[in-house]
Amino acid sequence: MTQQNDQEQPRPGPQKSIFQPQRLADLELVGYLHRWCVKPRGKGENQYLHHILAPDYPVLHDHPWHFKSIILSGGYTEMTPSGPITHVAGDIYTRQATDLHYIAEVTANTWSMVFTGPTIRDWGFLHQDLWISHADFTERRVESITRNGYDEA
Structure with a gap:
């Protein structure tokens, strides 16, 4: 007769780590x-x-x-x-x-x-020699596409 080990045995399948990306x-x-x-x-x-x-x-x-x-x-x-x-x-x-x-x-x-x-x-884009915040630049691109059907930024 074998003695039961009180320690938990590893489970089959993927193991979890402390942090998953x-x-x-x-x-x-x-x-x-x-x-x-x-x-x-x-x-x-x-x-x-x-x-x-x-x-x-x-x-x-x-x-x-x-x-x-x-x-x-x-x-x-x-x-x-x-x-x-x-x-x-x-x-x-x-x-x-x-x-x-x-x-x-x-x-x-x-x-x-x-x-x-x-x-x-803050971060942003250099457009026509002007620095424009990323939020303003993105908003201008969306407005341009909506208005003209293409990106003029």
Whole structure:
């Protein structure tokens, strides 16, 4: 006769961890980017897994925080005021919140891990040599499409 072990035995099937990455429902990113929050959002550093599906809207923009990006697979070409920069799997780079850029070309199966600092400012777009907050820029694009049937932003 075997003695019953008082310790609980592992259950078959998927095991839960302390934290499961959470897919974020970013409506403005539909068709462009799938994003998961890897480290729970807080006032300090945040960590996101990005699956980049398509280029950005082709207008230079900045961010509300400094960030570091690690390209896990694939790659992309980033447009900056100084010209294009190509990033490939294994590249690690940092950007200041005020650095302007947009992603112009994306290789299939592009994944990156992004580490952000705390929010330090609003973010927006450079349009016709004017900085416009992201909320105002998005509103102008929606109004243009609604009014004209196309985007004139």
